Amino acid sequence: MRAVPGLGGPLTAEFEVGYVGAEGSEVRTSLIDSAGVLFELVKPVRGFPSYKRQRNFPGLWWSSTTGAHVGYESWLERDHLMLLDFDPAVAGIASQPFWLFWDDEASGRRRSHAPDYFARLADGRGLVVDCRPVDRIKPRDAAAFAVTGRACELVGWxxxxxxxPELVMVRNVRWLAGYRxxxxxxPAVGAALREVFAEPAQLMDGAGAAGExxxxxxxxxxxxxxxxxACDLGVRLHEATIVTTAGAC
Structure with a gap:
C-alpha cells in the first residue's frame, strides 16, 4: 500500500468503487476503471429509510433534469439537489451513486464512504457532491471527505x-421549483413573455402586459x-423584480 499523494496522512491510494449494476447486483471495480461509468444513471447504493423519531428528513425530489425522482436524506441535501436540478450546466443527477473504499492506516481498517450526489455536467465532466453543515463535520468525516476529494481528482471529477446554501437564493429557487x-x-404564453421581457421590466408589469x-x-x-x-435571485423575488430574457431552456 502507498500513501495518498498530497494528503500527508496514513491513507492509501488503493481505492475501490462499488455501485449497483444494470442487473441490480453490486459491481466492484478500481477507481480508475470506474471513471467511465455513467453514475448519473445508477441506482442508490443504499436506501432512504424513514422511521419514528427520525432526526433527519428523507424524501424524493422530482427532477426536471432527469424526469425522475432522486432521493435525499435531509433538507440540506434536498436544497442542494434542488440547486443541481436548477443549474443549466447539470445534465444528469443520481443520489448515493457509489461506495468509495480505501484502507485507513491509522486504524488498520477498511473504510468506506458514499457521496451524496453524482452529477453529469453538460460538457461531460463528472461532479461529486457531499452535503454537511460546517459545524457538524467531525474529524473522521473530514478525513473521509478529504479522501473522496483526492479520489475525484485522480479521475478528473x-x-x-x-x-x-445562501438563504435568499435557496428560497427564491424553491419558489421557482414549484413551477419546474x-x-x-x-408556448403561446411563453412567446408573449419573451417578447415583453426582451427589454428589462418589472415582474408584475410584464406579466400584466403578456395577459391575465x-x-x-x-x-x-x-x-x-x-x-x-432571468432575474437577480440573490435578492428577494417580488412584484418589482427586474426580469429579462436569457438563454433557451
Whole structure:
C-alpha cells in the first residue's frame, strides 16, 4: 500500500468503487476503471429509510433534469439537489451513486464512504457532491471527505463539499421549483413573455402586459426556472423584480 499523494496522512491510494449494476447486483471495480461509468444513471447504493423519531428528513425530489425522482436524506441535501436540478450546466443527477473504499492506516481498517450526489455536467465532466453543515463535520468525516476529494481528482471529477446554501437564493429557487414541471410550459404564453421581457421590466408589469396575471405567472416562473427568463435571485423575488430574457431552456 502507498500513501495518498498530497494528503500527508496514513491513507492509501488503493481505492475501490462499488455501485449497483444494470442487473441490480453490486459491481466492484478500481477507481480508475470506474471513471467511465455513467453514475448519473445508477441506482442508490443504499436506501432512504424513514422511521419514528427520525432526526433527519428523507424524501424524493422530482427532477426536471432527469424526469425522475432522486432521493435525499435531509433538507440540506434536498436544497442542494434542488440547486443541481436548477443549474443549466447539470445534465444528469443520481443520489448515493457509489461506495468509495480505501484502507485507513491509522486504524488498520477498511473504510468506506458514499457521496451524496453524482452529477453529469453538460460538457461531460463528472461532479461529486457531499452535503454537511460546517459545524457538524467531525474529524473522521473530514478525513473521509478529504479522501473522496483526492479520489475525484485522480479521475478528473470535480468534488464539492457544501454546507448551508445562501438563504435568499435557496428560497427564491424553491419558489421557482414549484413551477419546474413541463405542464407549465404553454408556448403561446411563453412567446408573449419573451417578447415583453426582451427589454428589462418589472415582474408584475410584464406579466400584466403578456395577459391575465393569474394565468401568466405560472408560465413566467417556469421560464425563470428553465433559464429562458432571468432575474437577480440573490435578492428577494417580488412584484418589482427586474426580469429579462436569457438563454433557451
Amino acid at each position: 470535480e468534488y464539492r463539499l457544501v454546507g448551508a 414541471h413541463p405542464r407549465y410550459r404553454l 396575471p393569474i394565468a401568466v405567472l405560472p408560465v413566467l416562473f417556469h421560464l425563470l426556472w428553465c433559464g429562458e427568463l
